[in-house]
Amino acid sequence: MEFEAVIGLEIHIELNTTTKLFCNCANHTDSPPNTNTCPTCLWFPGAVPLLSDMAVDKAALVALGLGCELQPESSFDQKVYYYPDLAKGYQLTQAQQPIACGGYVEVTNEKGTPRKLRIHHIHLEEDVAKLIHEMEGRVKISLVDFNRAGVPLIEIVTEPDIRTPHEAMEMLKSLRNVVRSVGASECSLESGSMRADANISIRPKGTSELNTKVEVKNMNSLRSVGDAIAFEIARQTAAVNGGEAITEHTRLWDADKKVTLPMRDKFDVPYIPEPTIGTVRLTPERIAHLRTLLPELPAAKADRLVKEYSLSNVEALFLSTDADAATYFETLAGDGIAVKTAYHWLVTQLMPLLREQQFEVGDSPVMPSRLAQLLKLLTNDEINANAARETLAVMFHSTKSPAQIVEEKGFRQLSDTTLIDSLIETVLQQNQAAVADLQNGIGKAMGFLIGQVMQASDGKANPKLIKERLSQKFNK
Numbered sequence: 001m002e003f004e005a006v007i008g009l010e011i012h013i014e015l016n017t018t019t020k021l022f023c024n025c026a027n028h029t030d031s032p033p034n035t036n037t038c039p040t041c042l043w044f045p046g047a048v049p050l051l052s053d054m055a056v057d058k059a060a061l062v063a064l065g066l067g068c069e070l071q072p073e074s075s076f077d078q079k080v081y082y083y084p085d086l087a088k089g090y091q092l093t094q095a096q097q098p099i100a101c102g103g104y105v106e107v108t109n110e111k112g113t114p115r116k117l118r119i120h121h122i123h124l125e126e127d128v129a130k131l132i133h134e135m136e137g138r139v140k141i142s143l144v145d146f147n148r149a150g151v152p153l154i155e156i157v158t159e160p161d162i163r164t165p166h167e168a169m170e171m172l173k174s175l176r177n178v179v180r181s182v183g184a185s186e187c188s189l190e191s192g193s194m195r196a197d198a199n200i201s202i203r204p205k206g207t208s209e210l211n212t213k214v215e216v217k218n219m220n221s222l223r224s225v226g227d228a229i230a231f232e233i234a235r236q237t238a239a240v241n242g243g244e245a246i247t248e249h250t251r252l253w254d255a256d257k258k259v260t261l262p263m264r265d266k267f268d269v270p271y272i273p274e275p276t277i278g279t280v281r282l283t284p285e286r287i288a289h290l291r292t293l294l295p296e297l298p299a300a301k302a303d304r305l306v307k308e309y310s311l312s313n314v315e316a317l318f319l320s321t322d323a324d325a326a327t328y329f330e331t332l333a334g335d336g337i338a339v340k341t342a343y344h345w346l347v348t349q350l351m352p353l354l355r356e357q358q359f360e361v362g363d364s365p366v367m368p369s370r371l372a373q374l375l376k377l378l379t380n381d382e383i384n385a386n387a388a389r390e391t392l393a394v395m396f397h398s399t400k401s402p403a404q405i406v407e408e409k410g411f412r413q414l415s416d417t418t419l420i421d422s423l424i425e426t427v428l429q430q431n432q433a434a435v436a437d438l439q440n441g442i443g444k445a446m447g448f449l450i451g452q453v454m455q456a457s458d459g460k461a462n463p464k465l466i467k468e469r470l471s472q473k474f475n476k
């Protein structure tokens with residue numbers, strides 16, 4: 001029997017607010033342990049939680065970016081359970097009345113077909129403390145760091161529309177792009193500012209029932225999400241084919257062994273309305289104001305880049321995931337740099353250099369106007385591509401203009417045909433075998449000879465001109 005997977009995701013995202021959700025402690029989880037704490041987030045009895053407006057706004061911005069419907073009223077409940085990372089015995093979460101419902105992301109599946117994956121709802125909740133397990137001598141001890149306690153989270157709960165590991169990864173990428181573009185979180189699975197749990201079940205292909213699902217946690221990279229889901233689909237398929245029943249439980253992904261392992265049975269917990277926070281209200285005026293803060297969203301940006309600049313879908317999609325890179329590209333193009341040159345130099349030359357020196361495009365030491373000056377030297381044939389690359393490297397540490405650097409370093413391209421012809425003569429004499437090859441129609445000999453002439457000119461000759469002169473010589 002052929003099965004299909006039914007997958008839903010529950011994604012927790014840490015909002016990058018300045019303070020925690022219910023107190024004024026700094027939202028910095030990586031400070032020295034227990035330094036960003038107060039009676040409220042240490043969960044002392046009697047401390048009164050005060051809801052952060054910034055957290056509500058950021059959650060609402062994410063919801064608007066994902067096309068969700070913001071709820072005029074939402075509220076918090078106490079989710080009652082005890083664990084050492086939740087010392088007060090309950091977590092404040094919007095269980096019954098979330099801040100936003102509906103919404104979707106569009107992804108492309110393995111076959112290149114667009115798919116609309118729906119979101120069920122988005123709610124706000126507080127994060128729990130962090131447990132650190134250590135050895136003290138031969139004794140295993142567990143420490144609690146409350147810096148994370150009370151940090152604002154949004155949980156995005158999807159509909160079970162996802163069918164494959166690929167779609168799950170694409171959905172996470174799309175969500176991440178939107179959350180980043182509205183400036184609500186860095187959304188890193190690796191560092192834990194984004195955490196994704198997957199609910200997975202299988203059913204005979206073509207049927208529509210929802211079977212018993214298994215929850216998989218602990219996936220710390222996009223790759224892990226894909227691998228864990230693929231493993232779990234295969235495990236459940238083998239179990240069902242072997243006549244085994246699937247029971248509802250939670251499993252952990254082991255990234256080293258590449259397996260999911262049973263962790264615990266699922267348990268239901270009671271929810272009690274939180275009495276002190278009150279109703280969270282989003283007035284039409286506040287929603288209208290938030291809409292004015294929405295940037296151009298990645299999907300719309302990609303569409304526009306294709307239409308306006310004739311970029312390919314892949315190129316447009318790449319730029320749309322990094323708003324600063326897209327702006328950089330558009331500034332270059334607006335400065336008169338050809339689209340292909342602008343994209344190529346930004347993506348394959350500047351961005352690797354930035355990454356190497358741990359800069360983001362947004363804080364590039366080489367501003368678009370300076371890169372444009374350099375690219376004009378290149379397109380006017382005043383320097384060749386090699387010289388442009390070397391000049392770019394110098395520009396990282398210098399405020400001099402590209403033209404000045406080119407002069408000082410002697411990078412100006414050699415376009416004197418008499419000189420180039422004499423270099424060609426020397427090279428041809430020294431490379432009789434390649435000349436014979438070229439005469440016999442072996443095309444790659446041309447590339448070799450151009451390279452030799454370039455070398456003879458210390459890399460300064462204009463390669464286009466060399467090719468032109470050589471071709472003239474041999475086509476005669």
Ligand SMILES: [Zn+2]
Pocket residue numbers: 020023024025036037038039040041042150
């Ligand atoms: Zn606090």
